[in-house]
Amino acid sequence: MHLPKAELHLHIEGTLEPELAFALAARNGVDLPYADTEELRTAYLFDDLQSFLDLYYSLMAVLRTEDDFAELADAYLARAAAQGVRHAEIFFDPQAHTDRGVPIGTVIGGLGRALDRSEESHGISTQLIMCFLRDKSAESALETLDAAKPYLDRISAVGLDSAEVGHPPAKFREVYAAATALGLRKVAHAGEEGPPEYIREALDVLGVERIDHGLRCMEDPDLVDRLVSERIPLTLCPLSNVRLRAVDVLEQHPLRSMMDAGLLCTVNSDDPAYFGGYVGDTFRAVYEALGLDREQLRTLARNSFEAAFLDHDEERRAR
Numbered sequence: 443m444h445l446p447k448a449e450l451h452l453h454i455e456g457t458l459e460p461e462l463a464f465a466l467a468a469r470n471g472v473d474l475p476y477a478d479t480e481e482l483r484t485a486y487l488f489d490d491l492q493s494f495l496d497l498y499y500s501l502m503a504v505l506r507t508e509d510d511f512a513e514l515a516d517a518y519l520a521r522a523a524a525q526g527v528r529h530a531e532i533f534f535d536p537q538a539h540t541d542r543g544v545p546i547g548t549v550i551g552g553l554g555r556a557l558d559r560s561e562e563s564h565g566i567s568t569q570l571i572m573c574f575l576r577d578k579s580a581e582s583a584l585e586t587l588d589a590a591k592p593y594l595d596r597i598s599a600v601g602l603d604s605a606e607v608g609h610p611p612a613k614f615r616e617v618y619a620a621a622t623a624l625g626l627r628k629v630a631h632a633g634e635e636g637p638p639e640y641i642r643e644a645l646d647v648l649g650v651e652r653i654d655h656g657l658r659c660m661e662d663p664d665l666v667d668r669l670v671s672e673r674i675p676l677t678l679c680p681l682s683n684v685r686l687r688a689v690d691v692l693e694q695h696p697l698r699s700m701m702d703a704g705l706l707c708t709v710n711s712d713d714p715a716y717f718g719g720y721v722g723d724t725f726r727a728v729y730e731a732l733g734l735d736r737e738q739l740r741t742l743a744r745n746s747f748e749a750a751f752l753d754h755d756e757e758r759r760a761r
């Protein structure tokens with residue numbers, strides 16, 4: 443669907459298509475445990491978030507140089523532009539790279555190179571959101587924040603991702619306080635597989651402005667009331683929820699009841715190379731599976747700009 447929209451929940455590492463993975467593997471002399479792209483695609487059958495993360499992290503071994511990261515981001519931006527994206531707030535996972543010896547400057551330098559050309563080449567304005575891996579320690583997150591200090595002019599916000607259950611937001615209280623002191627904005631994944639309480643903690647302890655996923659708020663009517671009255675945006679990813687089995691089938695996704703409840707919902711692709719579609723494909727899929735009407739699609743697109751970290755002038759230009 444070509445409606446102008448902003449994408450607010452997109453892991454750049456999750457845009458690594460099998461073809462690019464094999465090309466980078468060949469260029470960098472990395473052995474992949476799959477014969478070809480077909481065989482790799484057959485591994486994209488997930489039981490839950492962890493089974494996806496295992497593959498997601500292992501495939502990142504092919505990303506080594508600044509050029510690799512620039513190529514990855516440029517390929518995403520080209521696809522996103524073709525699906526109506528005008529503004530993208532892009533997550534990256536520095537620890538997934540620094541832990542295998544790729545310096546954070548290589549990651550940010552490469553992504554930054556693609557992002558610098560994005561408005562001109564693709565008509566997409568961009569921001570970068572640096573995510574901490576919540577299954578690693580708070581100390582490791584603090585070290586990452588410290589290592590990112592030379593690049594803060596390129597980073598708009600911090601986020602929290604990876605395995606959720608057992609790693610509540612409060613574990614990162616100090617890290618988010620330090621990020622606030624550096625002038626960074628804040629988001630966090632919460633309520634994807636974790637309980638509604640993690641959504642409250644992300645708001646109350648970390649001070650986030652948006653909740654990534656937030657699906658499980660629907661189990662807690664008081665929390666829904668609060669999210670509605672405070673107009674906290676939720677960056678939903680319906681295709682991801684189906685592939686990672688948070689919902690059984692797209693037809694049963696609660697997006698429609700969430701919109702009816704007055705929640706500020708946005709629709710995003712999460713890890714499009716793995717979950718079967720970019721954001722325009724996702725709009726089309728929910729339109730067909732949930733029987734949304736055109737006005738509801740326009741509301742979702744409008745919400746994406748309202749929820750974006752754009753000032754009013756930038757927002758007008760992007761729409």
Ligand code: HPA
Pocket residue numbers: 453456491498603604605631634682712713
């Ligand atoms: N959830 C948590 N961590 C992630 C995801 C997700 O959907 N995608 C990439 N890392």
Ligand code: ZN
Pocket residue numbers: 451453603631654712
């Ligand atoms: Zn995500």
